[in-house]
Amino acid sequence: MKKLSIIKIGGNLIDNESLLNNFLNDFAQMDGLKILVHGGGKLATQLADKLGIKTEMHQGRRITSSENRDVVTMVYAGLINKKMVANLQAKNCNAVGLSGADANCILSQKRPVKSIDYGWVGDVEQINISFIKLMLENEFVPVFCAITHDGKRNLLNTNADTVAAELAMAMSKDFDTKLIYSLDKKGVLADVNDNNSTIKSINLEQYQALKLNGTINKGMLPKLENCFRALANNVSIVRIGDGDVLKEDSELFTSLIRK
Amino acid sequence: MKKLSIIKIGGNLIDNESLLNNFLNDFAQMDGLKILVHGGGKLATQLADKLGIKTEMHQGRRITSSENRDVVTMVYAGLINKKMVANLQAKNCNAVGLSGADANCILSQKRPVKSIDYGWVGDVEQINISFIKLMLENEFVPVFCAITHDGKRNLLNTNADTVAAELAMAMSKDFDTKLIYSLDKKGVLADVNDNNSTIKSINLEQYQALKLNGTINKGMLPKLENCFRALANNVSIVRIGDGDVLKEDSELFTSLIRK
Numbered sequence: 001m002k003k004l005s006i007i008k009i010g011g012n013l014i015d016n017e018s019l020l021n022n023f024l025n026d027f028a029q030m031d032g033l034k035i036l037v038h039g040g041g042k043l044a045t046q047l048a049d050k051l052g053i054k055t056e057m058h059q060g061r062r063i064t065s066s067e068n069r070d071v072v073t074m075v076y077a078g079l080i081n082k083k084m085v086a087n088l089q090a091k092n093c094n095a096v097g098l099s100g101a102d103a104n105c106i107l108s109q110k111r112p113v114k115s116i117d118y119g120w121v122g123d124v125e126q127i128n129i130s131f132i133k134l135m136l137e138n139e140f141v142p143v144f145c146a147i148t149h150d151g152k153r154n155l156l157n158t159n160a161d162t163v164a165a166e167l168a169m170a171m172s173k174d175f176d177t178k179l180i181y182s183l184d185k186k187g188v189l190a191d192v193n194d195n196n197s198t199i200k201s202i203n204l205e206q207y208q209a210l211k212l213n214g215t216i217n218k219g220m221l222p223k224l225e226n227c228f229r230a231l232a233n234n235v236s237i238v239r240i241g242d243g244d245v246l247k248e249d250s251e252l253f254t255s256l257i258r259k
Numbered sequence: 260m261k262k263l264s265i266i267k268i269g270g271n272l273i274d275n276e277s278l279l280n281n282f283l284n285d286f287a288q289m290d291g292l293k294i295l296v297h298g299g300g301k302l303a304t305q306l307a308d309k310l311g312i313k314t315e316m317h318q319g320r321r322i323t324s325s326e327n328r329d330v331v332t333m334v335y336a337g338l339i340n341k342k343m344v345a346n347l348q349a350k351n352c353n354a355v356g357l358s359g360a361d362a363n364c365i366l367s368q369k370r371p372v373k374s375i376d377y378g379w380v381g382d383v384e385q386i387n388i389s390f391i392k393l394m395l396e397n398e399f400v401p402v403f404c405a406i407t408h409d410g411k412r413n414l415l416n417t418n419a420d421t422v423a424a425e426l427a428m429a430m431s432k433d434f435d436t437k438l439i440y441s442l443d444k445k446g447v448l449a450d451v452n453d454n455n456s457t458i459k460s461i462n463l464e465q466y467q468a469l470k471l472n473g474t475i476n477k478g479m480l481p482k483l484e485n486c487f488r489a490l491a492n493n494v495s496i497v498r499i500g501d502g503d504v505l506k507e508d509s510e511l512f513t514s515l516i517r518k
Binding site: 047050051070073074075076077078079081082083085086087089090094095096097098099101102103104131134138140147149151152153154155 | 306309310329332333334335336337338340341342344345346348349353354355356357358360361362363390393397399406408410411412413414
């Protein structure tokens with residue numbers, strides 16, 4: 001099977017123009033088949049503020065009213081996605097910017113209302129890989145934002161970490177797939193205040209322990225859930241690191257290990 | 260050669276949700292290979308107003324400051340494009356939303372500053388049809404907004420009528436190409452105040468006369484320039500009409516004729 005790298009770039013890297021540009025340099029230079037998935041950064045919240053639209057978060061997830069959905073669609077699928085594509089094209093990387101609605105690549109279900117009504121938030125139901133495969137086979141580089149759709153005209157705001165993991169799981173049927181989460185830290189830290197405290201590897205049992213003792217918490221929890229779910233579903237390698245994790249000779253990152 | 264229809268939908272149709280939905284119904288049902296190109300409507304100006312960003316127009320073209328470019332990228336490439344794609348997908352039309360930066364499909368040059376500095380406005384230099392052909396061959400339906408790029412990281416705001424005409428000219432090398440401009444009027448009108456005064460056909464000579472006597476003016480002038488340029492460059496059929504122009508049995512529209 002051919003090797004495929006799926007890289008998710010997080011909000012904090014996107015907000016910093018020079019970090020982002022360095023990251024895109026490294027991404028453009030990576031050999032082999034690759035897909036980029038990006039989150040949104042603070043731009044959507046800033047735009048909502050300017051427009052007087054209230055931003056409400058619950059456990060790090062955006063409660064997405066109709067107005068908020070328009071904002072994230074504009075910022076993620078429009079501004080961030082197309083700026084990245086234009087930047088990658090200038091670096092000779094033949095990027096194609098996509099949402100999950102395009103070619104019906106990512107079909108989601110609007111999250112059912114339980115104790116919280118998340119609004120227009122989607123949970124991934126199905127990845128249709130035919131278009132993605134066609135692109136990879138023809139040397140195009142898909143760049144996904146985390147806007148998906150429900151097949152019934154509705155766009156849905158979807159968690160970018162989950163989109164990356166779901167893409168990796170779906171693609172691993174046809175490709176030897178590596179999933180990389182790239183953030184502004186050198187991996188999962190033993191001490192959140194010490195950027196030199198990267199944990200080199202974590203298996204499922206260690207993850208449970210680190211969760212219990214509070215070392216891993218907040219936003220890192222759902223990210224690691226995605227990592228172990230990907231590993232349990234045939235994704236070969238899962239790593240968390242900063243921009244340098246893309247480099248061949250990179251050494252400092254966290255490897256997630258199946259057993 | 261296989262037949263290909265390139266349809267450009269104008270601003271006024273986009274602004275009206277029910278007209279737009281009817282149009283997308285007809286577009287989804289069209290047989291054969293097809294590409295949709297859309298303009299922006301009033302949404303970009305409305306968003307700019309809300310954000311306190313000044314909108315300046317010169318002869319119907321937007322003077323595009325950096326801030327204005329962000330606005331049109333968000334609105335055209337994000338909101339309008341992805342909403343259309345999600346709508347078409349719900350109508351079983353396998354749409355893929357694109358800007359000219361994606362797959363380097365449309366390369367433009369920033370308009371040189373002469374008496375007017377248009378800012379980040381692009382004039383189309385080159386259409387790269389390989390990705391577009393790949394999509395058409397695999398039964399995907401490209402949906403282009405009129406944001407292009409210069410290959411040097413810069414997104415450029417580009418006239419959607421021109422994008423449609425340039426796409427039609429480029430594709431006519433490999434396809435028997437029809438170019439249709441769909442607007443909120445039943446074609447070119449002999450009397451702008453009478454929507455029943457559609458001129459059934461106009462050749463180049465007649466166009467010059469209609470231009471001289473003022474029947475054709477304002478925004479219709481550059482549109483017709485694009486039409487005759489397309490006809491002079493191997494595009495087979497060029498029509499201007501309303502949403503009904505897509506229907507097989509449509510009779511009321513303006514045909515542009517080479518000689």
